[in-house]
Amino acid sequence: MQKPCSIEGAVDQVLTALDGPIRLGLPLGLGKPNQWVNALYARIKQLPERQLVIYTALCLGRPRAAAGLPRRLLEPFVERIYGDYPELDFLTDLQRDSLPANVRVEQFFLQPGSLLDSATTQQNYISSNYSHVARDLNDKGLNLIAQLVAQDPQRPEHFSLSCNPDITLDLLPLLEQRRAAGETILCLAQVHSALPYMTGDAEVPRRSFDLQVLEEDSSTLFSTPNMPVTLQDHCIGLHASALVRDGGTLQIGIGAMGDALTAALLARQADNQAYQALLDELRCTRHWKTEIDKTGAVQPFSQGLYGCSEMFVNGLLALVDAGIVRRPVYPELVLQRLASGGALDDQGMPLSVQALLDAGLAPQLDAQALCELQASGLLSDSIRWAEDCLLLADGQQLASDLRDARTQQVLQQHLGQARGGVVVHGGFFLGPNAFYQRLRELSTAQLQRFAMTGICFINELHHQEALKRLQRRDARFINTVFTMTLMGAGVADQLEDGRVLSGVGGQYNFVAQGHALQGARSILLLRSWRDANGKVSSNIVWDYAHATIPRHLRDMVVSEYGIADLRGKTDAEVIEALLNISDSRFQPGLIEQAQRAGKLPKDFRLDPRFADNLPERLQALQNRHPELFAEYPLGCDFDSEERDLLRALNWLKARLRFACALELATAVWRAPSPGEYGAHLQRMALAQPRGVRQRVQRRLLLAGLRASS
Structure with a gap:
């Protein structure tokens, strides 16, 4: 890896190293380095002679609401939850069908419902099974990967792919084959300070990346708040x-x-x-x-x-x-067979030597079999192989046949936890x-x-x-x-x-x-x-x-x-x-x-x-057992007023049609006094309505709050 460089410096290096079309792969969802991608996109827009194709999925944008009451509820919430999350500039242009002629975006999964009206997106959608995406992108000549990563001061030679090893891990060996054949392919990393450092397969050597952005991203991570469960x-x-x-x-x-x-x-x-x-x-x-x-x-x-x-x-x-x-479950077939055979408990500890045998462990140990048991963590490293016997640290010798009663009795004290269980x-x-x-x-x-x-x-x-x-x-x-x-x-x-x-x-x-x-x-x-x-x-x-x-x-x-x-x-x-x-x-x-x-x-x-x-039958069941139908069973980012307001707006939405006109009109006519819901009106900036439109909105909102409470 080269010395870390600034966002703009990394853009310069990419433009210099890749002299033809730039075919950029970005992770699905959270793992996109939006700040750097925006810098590259801005530069390409100024260079009409350069071609950029972006391959990705699930481009995340702040939720937006139509004008009126929904927007009054959503905008302060979005500001609080998403903070300084950097929007993808190319996503904004996609939504407007205004990408420049030298840029194309191909996606294999869309943020649900967000791009139904984007002709550009619909025309450049790739219908591909998730497990085939790495193959398909490699076949398209992908020559640049850019990804957010996590780092750990205790692991200075490694990065963690954290939230997105999904496609990257499958792509890296394919790209290496093409590099070995002489192609120029770059991998770029930008550290995000809030990403958890996931280990195992997600941990890769820093040398897997050719470029690192010097600036650490500390912006708000995009989140998906829990919505009400109906x-x-x-x-x-x-x-x-x-x-x-x-x-x-x-x-x-x-x-x-x-x-x-x-x-x-x-x-x-x-x-x-x-x-x-x-x-x-x-x-x-x-x-x-x-x-x-x-x-x-x-x-x-x-x-x-x-x-x-x-x-x-x-x-x-x-x-x-x-x-x-x-x-x-375990990464080694032998260990997994033992676990599947019921020989290991939830913590990976053997129930007994006999349980290991019952689950299929070969009874006769040799030097290699002993090493394998010790490497898996099931047997203490203090045991040695010596002339067809097992030699303990205190000098005891045991038969190497695990069916031997004394061997089983002594080894029971030297069993250990299986390694690698997830x-x-x-x-x-x-x-x-x-x-x-x-x-x-x-x-x-x-x-x-x-x-x-x-x-x-x-x-x-x-x-x-x-x-x-x-x-x-x-x-x-x-x-x-x-x-x-x-x-x-x-x-x-x-x-x-x-x-x-x-x-x-x-x-x-x-x-x-x-x-x-x-x-x-x-x-x-x-x-x-x-x-x-x-x-x-x-x-x-x-x-x-x-x-x-x-x-x-x-x-x-x-x-x-x-x-x-x-x-x-x-x-x-x-x-x-x-x-x-x-x-x-x-x-x-x-x-x-x-x-x-x-x-x-x-x-x-x-x-x-x-x-x-x-x-109606299900509603009667809920009415009898309201405590068993939690609105937010896994927690909630909405405060108490926002939860009330969301219920009220959903109630109104379901009744803004001709068939419910009488019910809605009655509810509005009987709407409670503003003082009863002062905090809610304050949250919606309708405590002091100005003009007829806002007075109507307040009346509707009060009716919805009363009806849905």
């Missing part, structure tokens, strides 16, 4: 939590449904009696007993789970802190500020339990397949979709008109693993209905113009109304299973469509047990 999401999470098997493997996606699942798992462990009672009232354990008995359980976790998720989400850390995610593998992380703070507070030993690594390790089975199959027992890959067809296809990334909402990411990878791994299941979470601009519609539809997950990979689907096990079912059985978890307002129309297509018999009748799948 009743609909809570019920989805409760159903899904009963499909997670103790001793198994868990992958969770980001968002409110993932938070709801985490909350349900926490309840399953902390207050199992109340949890099971709630499942019974929800009819989960009555209607879906067969699915639960076959796939999951409702008891507390005695063995614990292992987390394997492309995104290390806040919920996984909460599950670790609660002692639910605690099953360690409870979570993750490819990248992104979350609320409290999540970053929690990681920074952990000791080095605690952080070593979280293995940030390359995405191909997590999202694929090939390479170390035997090891992964042992680690990922009883895996539950739990992701979200926004639409399901009655024939079992899932939609998560693209609208019917072709516009990309987000991206496929790793969803296909995990669905495929759900089918490839013995005992594994893919579980898609779905809100059965939605309210968009005052129109209520079903998210379970007869057909859709696009599918993220094809119907031949259908497995399990969970809505707020229940569980549909679609694996191996006929088309008619799949349709019936999905009708059973759909909203009853739409069941007649869906049945008619399926019958018209000849996929259901003309005399089909819906099971009466599922004819009252209505929000």
Whole structure:
């Protein structure tokens, strides 16, 4: 690595070293060195003869709201949470479709819904499985990587890729091959002072980077505040939590449904009696007993789970802190076989010498086998090999056959903790500020339990397949979709008109693993209905113009109304299973469509047990047990007034349509006096309204506050 240079100096060096098009790869999400990228972008805009192509995903921008009450709530919150976070200048131009002619941005995953109206983005979107991105970018001739890293004064020869080893680790060996063939390829690092120093695979030699930016980035890390978990999401999470098997493997996606699942798992462990009672009232354990008995359980976790998720989400850390995610896995096949055979406890300590033998350890030790046991940490380094015997430090000699009773008795005192055990593998992380703070507070030993690594390790089975199959027992890959067809296809990334909402990411990878791994299941979470601009519609539809997950990979689907096990079912059985978890307002129309297509018999009748799948039934359940439906189960960045205001605005949004005009007018007419909500009005700068518009806004807000309190 060259001597660290300034931001502008690093731009100069890149422009000098790369005399053709600059093909820049930036990490997904948090790991982009925005300050340096902005400097490069500004320079390229002034050099129309130079070409810049940026390959990346999930470009993070501050949330924005429409004018009026939403903006009054959001803008002060954004200022407080995001502080001096440096926006990406090219993202601003993308949103306006105003990139200069010599710059192109290609992304394989978008901040959900943020670039639907950017023609430039939609035209330059790359549809690629997450695990194939490194290959695809290398094939495009990537010649520059720029990434935020962490540093540790105790590790002066290393950087940590911290939040984003995902693609970088997979790319580095590919780029080295091209360098060896004579190509010029640069890797640039900028240290961010707030990034936690993750070890293991995420720790790389400083020499892996050719350039280091001298200025350390100390700006606010971009965060994703926890949003309210609705009743609909809570019920989805409760159903899904009963499909997670103790001793198994868990992958969770980001968002409110993932938070709801985490909350349900926490309840399953902390207050199992109340949890099971709630499942019974929800009819989960009555209607879906067969699915639960076959796939999951409702008891507390005695063995614990292992987390394997492309995104290390806040919920996984909460599950670790609660002692639910605690099953360690190991990087060596021999060790993992012993762990999978039940010979090691949660801390990696052997239960006994006999337990190691029962789990498959070869009984006859030789010099090499002894060294391997000591390297793994299972046996004390003080033991030596001497002429077919084991020699202890005090001079005792033991038979080298571990079946020998005396050998077992003495070695029991010399057993040690297995090395390298981790409870979570993750490819990248992104979350609320409290999540970053929690990681920074952990000791080095605690952080070593979280293995940030390359995405191909997590999202694929090939390479170390035997090891992964042992680690990922009883895996539950739990992701979200926004639409399901009655024939079992899932939609998560693209609208019917072709516009990309987000991206496929790793969803296909995990669905495929759900089918490839013995005992594994893919579980898609779905809100059965939605309210968009005052129109209520079903998210379970007869057909859709696009599918993220094809119907031949259908497995399990969970809505707020229940569980549909679609694996191996006929088309008619799949349709019936999905009708059973759909909203009853739409069941007649869906049945008619399926019958018209000849996929259901003309005399089909819906099971009466599922004819009252209505929000009112779930609302009554919440009214009886409000304490079990926490609005922010994983913490909250909003203060108390902001939480009230957010509920009020959501209430207003749902009623700003003709059908609710009378209800809204009545609420506004009966709005409480301003003094009752003085702090809320002060927060929204409406304590002293000026003009008719602000007086109307205040009246609406007061009505919403009263109605939603």
